[in-house]
Amino acid sequence: MIESQPTEIVTLDRLKDAVRIKWAAHARLVQIGCTKTAEDQYEINYSFDENLKFSNLRIVVNPATDRVPSISDIYWNAFFYENEVHDLFGITIEGMAIDFKGNFYRMAVKHPFAAPAGQKKS
Amino acid sequence: MSKRTIIPFGPQHPVLPEPLHLDLVVEDEIVVEAVPSIGFIHRGLEKLVEKKDFNEFVYVAERICGICSCIHGMTYCQGVEEIMNLQVPGRAKYLRTIWGEFSRIHSHLLWLGLAADAFGFESLFMHSWRIREKILDIIEETTGGRVIFGTSKVGGVRRDVTNERLKEISVLLKTYAGEIKEVTDIFLNDNSVKHRLCGVGVLSKDDALMLGAVGPMLRASGVAQDMRKLGYAAYNDIPVEPIIDQSGDCYGRCVVRIKEVFQAIDIIQRAVDKIPDGPIDMKVTGFPNGEFFARTEQPRGEVIYYIRGNGTKHLQRMRVRTPTFANLPAILKVIPGCSVADIPILLLTIDPCISCTER
Amino acid sequence: MSLFAFTKTVLGSMVSKPATRMYPFEVREAFPGTRGSIAIEIEKCIYCTLCARKCPTSAIVVNKAARSWEIDRLRCISCRACVEACPKDCLSQLTSYSPAVAIKGGKDFFHHPAPKVAAAPGAAPAQG
Ligand code: SF4
Ligand code: SF4
Numbered sequence: 001m002i003e004s005q006p007t008e009i010v011t012l013d014r015l016k017d018a019v020r021i022k023w024a025a026h027a028r029l030v031q032i033g034c035t036k037t038a039e040d041q042y043e044i045n046y047s048f049d050e051n052l053k054f055s056n057l058r059i060v061v062n063p064a065t066d067r068v069p070s071i072s073d074i075y076w077n078a079f080f081y082e083n084e085v086h087d088l089f090g091i092t093i094e095g096m097a098i099d100f101k102g103n104f105y106r107m108a109v110k111h112p113f114a115a116p117a118g119q120k121k122s
Numbered sequence: 123m124s125k126r127t128i129i130p131f132g133p134q135h136p137v138l139p140e141p142l143h144l145d146l147v148v149e150d151e152i153v154v155e156a157v158p159s160i161g162f163i164h165r166g167l168e169k170l171v172e173k174k175d176f177n178e179f180v181y182v183a184e185r186i187c188g189i190c191s192c193i194h195g196m197t198y199c200q201g202v203e204e205i206m207n208l209q210v211p212g213r214a215k216y217l218r219t220i221w222g223e224f225s226r227i228h229s230h231l232l233w234l235g236l237a238a239d240a241f242g243f244e245s246l247f248m249h250s251w252r253i254r255e256k257i258l259d260i261i262e263e264t265t266g267g268r269v270i271f272g273t274s275k276v277g278g279v280r281r282d283v284t285n286e287r288l289k290e291i292s293v294l295l296k297t298y299a300g301e302i303k304e305v306t307d308i309f310l311n312d313n314s315v316k317h318r319l320c321g322v323g324v325l326s327k328d329d330a331l332m333l334g335a336v337g338p339m340l341r342a343s344g345v346a347q348d349m350r351k352l353g354y355a356a357y358n359d360i361p362v363e364p365i366i367d368q369s370g371d372c373y374g375r376c377v378v379r380i381k382e383v384f385q386a387i388d389i390i391q392r393a394v395d396k397i398p399d400g401p402i403d404m405k406v407t408g409f410p411n412g413e414f415f416a417r418t419e420q421p422r423g424e425v426i427y428y429i430r431g432n433g434t435k436h437l438q439r440m441r442v443r444t445p446t447f448a449n450l451p452a453i454l455k456v457i458p459g460c461s462v463a464d465i466p467i468l469l470l471t472i473d474p475c476i477s478c479t480e481r
Numbered sequence: 482m483s484l485f486a487f488t489k490t491v492l493g494s495m496v497s498k499p500a501t502r503m504y505p506f507e508v509r510e511a512f513p514g515t516r517g518s519i520a521i522e523i524e525k526c527i528y529c530t531l532c533a534r535k536c537p538t539s540a541i542v543v544n545k546a547a548r549s550w551e552i553d554r555l556r557c558i559s560c561r562a563c564v565e566a567c568p569k570d571c572l573s574q575l576t577s578y579s580p581a582v583a584i585k586g587g588k589d590f591f592h593h594p595a596p597k598v599a600a601a602p603g604a605a606p607a608q609g
Contacts (some may be wrong), residue, residue, distance in 0.1 A: 030443070106161045281514070
């Protein structure tokens with residue numbers, strides 16, 4: 001085991017408070033990444049690093065009904081990741097510091113990562 | 123009284139062969155705001171995990187970026203090994219460390235050359251790359267590729283190097299260190315270099331941390347964070363002290379990178395002294411089931427591989443966060459207040475690699 | 482001092498040999514381990530298609546019925562997976578890269594047809 005990576009699952013409305021605690025502890029925002037776990041169920045991981053101690057906040061959302069609040073008013077650099085999550089997965093994120101409105105990546109397909117997996121290589 | 127104008131920077135710009143576009147809002151000669159736009163070369167490599175099985179994907183991971191190729195492959199393998207609970211043989215770990223440090227030397231020499239080119243010191247650029255060529259020769263000899271090493275695989279490495287050859291390389295590096303020093307001393311002492319780098323784009327310690335900067339960018343601002351401290355590969359036995367600089371400007375980033383070149387040489391020599399004998403790989407059975415965030419220190423900074431397997435031969439999700447992605451917001455914050463002429467070199471000091479940023 | 486930091490290097494460059502080569506006339510020698518293009522000894526091949534299945538870029542197409550083995554040089558990434566997979570050891574990796582081509586998708590240009598009559602020994606295998 002290289003390092004332990006505790007993951008705390010938070011609800012959407014508690015997300016910003018949890019992030020504020022991280023900010024107060026001077027944690028560095030390492031990444032925000034989304035994973036599609038099932039149809040209409042997406043996990044978003046917010047990873048932080050406090051002096052080489054890694055930790056995660058995780059929210060589980062349904063893009064059809066949930067609107068994720070942006071944390072870019074706390075961690076300014078989060079808008080990069082949030083635009084990425086929005087472009088690739090089609091998750092609505094509100095209040096990003098710079099909103100590229102779906103033009104962060106120039107792609108032929110809209111929200112490619114939300115599409116079902118392509119046909120498998122035989 | 124001054125009027126605001128917008129100057130587009132990129133996507134094609136002589137200083138950077140990769141497409142990064144900035145809209146620079148300028149007042150007179152001073153930039154007041156920069157609006158980035160990337161996304162010209164999104165390749166969708168992360169989506170490819172659904173088509174390639176997890177062993178094959180090593181080849182894709184190695185090709186996410188040309189310059190950090192070795193460490194990309196290694197990080198991916200580490201992540202999968204961690205999920206599958208594989209204990210990689212010691213020799214493989216040491217070889218990974220040695221090749222990883224070689225890629226750091228060649229990447230930093232490449233950057234030094236590009237930086238010299240960006241501030242118009244052509245001959246220094248050529249000298250940096252002349253020495254880089256010798257490092258590339260060692261890499262090609264030991265791995266078979268010049269920049270795409272192709273040595274990583276889940277469960278170990280694909281090639282071995284004899285102990286005698288490693289010893290010779292270690293001696294060879296000592297002579298190269300002298301040559302590198304001759305060139306890097308110019309970076310550190312020459313007036314014209316200092317004139318272009320000192321005091322440009324200062325990033326304070328707090329800003330660097332809270333804007334999520336990584337790698338030499340973060341360390342040049344005085345934050346001692348280096349993922350090698352986590353002790354992956356052989357860094358457990360070969361402790362690394364992060365190299366920091368307090369200035370936070372372009373010159374500081376240059377100094378950090380130069381010192382890291384010599385640190386890398388030192389690490390290789392220590393690793394060669396300690397490398398254990400034994401097998402270089404192990405048999406891998408079964409499929410990964412679980413998740414892990416693999417973190418390693420690339421020449422450009424911390425890279426993150428989020429790997430999630432669901433017990434089949436295809437991974438469910440693989441996400442890469444490359445160092446440039448993390449460094450771009452930080453550089454955007456330091457651009458306001460700089461003069462237009464400083465933007466190219468300022469951007470270059472994060473060692474941008476856009477194609478791996480967008481994957 | 483700092484004004485003349487570069488002087489030593491400049492003087493050194495004046496008296497030393499050039500660091501570059503006159504390329505077409507003087508070709509750099511490849512290392513024995515360099516991963517170059519893939520070569521096949523077609524007479525040893527048993528058309529088991531293992532190499533084609535292992536190839537991450539699907540550069541190899543093996544047709545068992547037609548007894549043909551072809552490689553698309555432009556797809557090949559010289560990863561050596563096919564060489565490691567081949568049970569007959571008939572694939573090898575050269576240290577030189579494949580020559581430049583003018584047409585993309587030149588799969589047919591690298592066709593290695595098998596001898597027409599399998600029993601005829603000594604039939605010259607086609608080279609590519
Ligand atoms: S070297 Fe790799 S890419 Fe090339 S043909 Fe063999 S398996 Fe395919
Ligand atoms: S793996 Fe070897 S024997 Fe089998 S088809 Fe390929 S080249 Fe022929």
